Every structure is written in structure tokens, then in C-alpha cells.
Amino acid sequence: xxxxxxxxxxxxxxxxxxxxxxxxxxxxxxxxxxxxxxxxxxxxxxxxxxxxxxxxxxxxxxxxxxxxxxxxxxxxxxxxxxxxxxxxxxxxxxxxxxxxxxxxxxxxxxxxxxxxxxxxxxxxxxxxxxxxxxxxxxxxxxxxxxxxxxxxxxxxxxxxxxxxxxxxxxxxxxxxxxxxxxxxxxxxxxxxxxxxxxxxxxxxxxxxxxxxxxxxxxxxxxxxxxxxxxxxxxxxxxxxxxxxxxxxxxxxxxxxxxxxxxxxxxxxxxxxxxxxxxxxxxxxxxxxxxxxxxxxxxxxxxxxxxxxxxxxxxxxxxxxxxxxxxxxxxxxxxxxxxxxxxxxxxxxxxxxxxxxxxxxxxxxxxxxxxxxxxxxxxxxxxxxxxxxxxxxxxxxxxxxx
Numbered sequence: 378x379x380x381x382x383x384x385x386x387x388x389x390x391x392x393x394x395x396x397x398x399x400x401x402x403x404x405x406x407x408x409x410x411x412x413x414x415x416x417x418x419x420x421x422x423x424x425x426x427x428x429x430x431x432x433x434x435x436x437x438x439x440x441x442x443x444x445x446x447x448x449x450x451x452x453x454x455x456x457x458x459x460x461x462x463x464x465x466x467x468x469x470x471x472x473x474x475x476x477x478x479x480x481x482x483x484x485x486x487x488x489x490x491x492x493x494x495x496x497x498x499x500x501x502x503x504x505x506x507x508x509x510x511x512x513x514x515x516x517x518x519x520x521x522x523x524x525x526x527x528x529x530x531x532x533x534x535x536x537x538x539x540x541x542x543x544x545x546x547x548x549x550x551x552x553x554x555x556x557x558x559x560x561x562x563x564x565x566x567x568x569x570x571x572x573x574x575x576x577x578x579x580x581x582x583x584x585x586x587x588x589x590x591x592x593x594x595x596x597x598x599x600x601x602x603x604x605x606x607x608x609x610x611x612x613x614x615x616x617x618x619x620x621x622x623x624x625x626x627x628x629x630x631x632x633x634x635x636x637x638x639x640x641x642x643x644x645x646x647x648x649x650x651x652x653x654x655x656x657x658x659x660x661x662x663x664x665x666x667x668x669x670x671x672x673x674x675x676x677x678x679x680x681x682x683x684x685x686x687x688x689x690x691x692x693x694x695x696x697x698x699x700x701x702x703x704x705x706x707x708x709x710x711x712x713x714x715x716x717x718x719x720x721x722x723x724x725x726x727x728x729x730x731x732x733x734x735x736x737x738x739x740x741x742x743x744x745x746x747x748x749x750x751x752x753x754x755x756x757x758x759x760x761x762x763x764x765x766x767x768x769x770x771x772x773x774x775x776x777x778x
Contacts, residue, residue: 394484395481416770421479444475448468477496487770492543512555523682524682553575555577559708561706579765582763585753603673604633606676607636610639615679636661671696695750
């Protein structure tokens with residue numbers, strides 16, 4: 378990590394981190410580990426007040442800046458996507474203003490790189506705090522280019538990305554280090570000129586006690602072959618290509634189940650494809666997701682752009698082989714032919730070939746699912762993620778002398 382504030386260090390021995398999360402609530406899984414490890418000083422996030430998720434007895438300062446969440450979700454319920462571009466900017470500006478007023482001085486600020494923290498980060502940078510940008514997606518230029526390519530090809534409105542991209546790039550310029558969840562994300566930043574020495578790559582971890590395999594009956598022609606996809610149904614997630622592949626296959630005794638919020642702009646596109654035996658379940662709770670994964674044969678994620686989705690790890694933990702794209706971060710997780718397959722983006726043909734292979738080799742699919750579970754047990758549990766993250770914090774502050 379590069380030291381750019383040698384003359385203005387945090388007080389010796391403070392070793393406290395401020396974790397700033399606007400979205401990506403999987404960090405709820407790790408804050409207790411960070412506190413018990415002596416690192417967490419403050420956790421700032423945005424969540425509904427009625428949520429059952431709590432920090433537990435960490436003793437750290439926590440600030441739930443909930444107003445943005447209610448404004449955003451209320452807008453979606455009342456107006457859908459209409460006007461969400463400018464209104465979403467306003468809601469996040471409110472969140473950023475609140476953050477500026479609650480964020481305390483720390484040795485290190487770990488924040489999600491979304492462009493919503495600028496005012497607070499400018500002050501933290503002036504104080505000489507180490508700023509660690511959590512890049513949960515590919516470089517902003519790649520991210521918006523990939524999504525707008527999909528929108529244009531589908532005849533949907535382009536995202537007005539100039540402001541958001543500019544804010545993310547400014548946050549990146551303030552940062553002393555970058556945390557990437559996958560090689561795909563890391564490489565995208567290197568391509569855009571970020572020094573590899575500033576980038577650390579730590580893959581996520583999964584809750585292995587909640588996401589567990591279920592005993593399945595032996596493969597039988599009479600039992601439907603179930604393919605599952607857990608992801609927001611949107612152009613970025615690539616459902617348009619998955620449905621094209623599914624329609625092309627027209628497999629007997631086969632079902633495709635999709636879980637996640639459905640983007641109303643994409644829905645007409647999917648309806649025109651006209652694939653049969655497809656069910657969109659919408660957003661559901663975690664218990665339903667676990668049951669859906671346990672009752673399926675294969676997990677598919679056709680994303681055009683991802684950092685490293687939790688859904689892949691959760692599927693593997695439930696004993697499912699995974700078919701995912703090269704742009705999903707899955708190359709770090711999947712050994713092709715052993716616990717899943719990697720396919721190109723925007724390739725219904727390649728996706729169809731791998732789904733059909735699984736359909737016709739169900740005994741092998743069971744073995745691949747067992748290998749998937751074994752891999753996450755060995756390398757991708759959430760306790761390991763927390764330990765690796767704390768080791769990175771140590772490395773970051775050690776770089777200051």
C-alpha cells in the first residue's frame with residue numbers, strides 16, 4: 378500500500394477502523410469479528426429500522442443512517458424507476474451529508490467505493506487517515522460501459538453515469554489502497570492505471586452454518602431437473618442471455634427458477650423471449666433462498682458485470698455446481714469441470730451447452746456439488762475473510778512507518 382500522508386499520522390496505538398457501508402449488508406456478518414479483533418471503532422450503514430439484523434454486543438459506535446433507505450425504497454414503491462436517476466442522487470447526497478456529521482476520526486477508513494462518501498473522505502484525508510476503498514465492482518469506466526452496452530442493445534435508456542462515475546473516481550483518487558474481491562475486479566483497476574501495489578485481493582466468505590447441503594434423492598428421469606439463479610433481474614445480471622439459452626434448450630422435465638427483484642424495464646424483454654418452464658419468484662427471505670438452493674441441481678449466474686456475488690458462494694455452500702461468466706468474479710472460485718463451469722459473457726450458446734451437459738450427467742453433477750461445498754469450507758468461510766481483512770488493516774497501517 379502506498380503511504381501518502383507520512384507527516385500526518387493517526388495517534389500511535391489507536392488502531393481503530395471506521396467501516397462505512399452504504400449497501401452491501403454482508404458486512405453485518407463481520408463487524409463482530411472486527412471488534413473482537415480490536416479494530417472496529419465505528420460502523421456506519423443504512424438499513425431499515427425494522428430490520429432484525431443487529432450488530433450484537435460489539436461495543437463499537439454504530440450509526441444507522443436510515444433516512445436514505447426509506448426515501449429510496451419509498452420512491453421505488455410509489456414511482457418505480459421514474460425519476461430515480463436525479464432523485465437517487467439526492468437521496469445519496471442526504472446520506473453523504475449525514476455521514477460527514479457522524480463520522481469520527483480513525484486510523485483507517487474502510488468504505489465502499491460508490492461515490493457517496495466524498496465530503497467525509499475529504500476531511501478524513503486532510504486528517505491523514507488511511508483511506509481503503511472497497512471496490513465491490515469493476516473500475517467505474519468499465520462498470521458503466523458494460524451496463525450501458527446492455528441498455529443500448531436492448532433498446533433501454535442509457536444510464537446517466539457521468540456524475541456518479543466522476544464521484545467514484547474522486548473517491549478513488551483520495552484513497553491510499555484498494556480492496557478487490559476478485560481477480561476480475563483487480564485486473565480492471567490495473568488496466569485503468571492503478572498501481573498493483575495499491576490493490577489487495579480478498580475474496581468474500583460465506584456463512585457455512587446457514588448455507589448447508591441437503592440430502593438429495595438419487596438422479597431420476599421422473600424428478601425435474603432444477604436450475605436456479607439468485608440475482609436481481611436486470612440487464613447487468615444477464616437474465617436476457619439465460620432465458621435465450623433456456624429457450625434454445627427446451628429440456629423436458631426441467632425448470633428454471635429465478636429469485637430477486639425484477640427490473641420493470643427488463644421484464645418486457647424477457648417476456649418477448651418466451652422461454653417455457655421459467656418462474657420468477659421476486660425478492661424472498663433468506664430461508665426461502667436456502668431451501669431453493671438445497672432443492673436445485675445447478676446454479677447459474679449469467680452476469681455481464683459483477684465483483685464477486687455472494688450468491689455464488691451460497692450456492693456452492695449448499696452443494697451446487699455453478700455455471701457463471703468470466704465477468705462474475707467466479708474464476709477465483711470455480712475449477713472448470715470440478716465444481717462448475719466458466720462461460721463467456723453474452724453467450725447463450727455456451728451457457729446452453731453447459732446446462733445441457735449437467736442435465737445429461739446428473740451423477741457427475743452431484744459429485745461436482747460436493748466438491749463445491751468442500752472448496753468453500755477450505756477457503757471461503759466468513760471467519761477467514763474477517764481474519765484476512767484485519768491482516769490487511771495491519772499491513773495498511775504498517776506502510777505508514
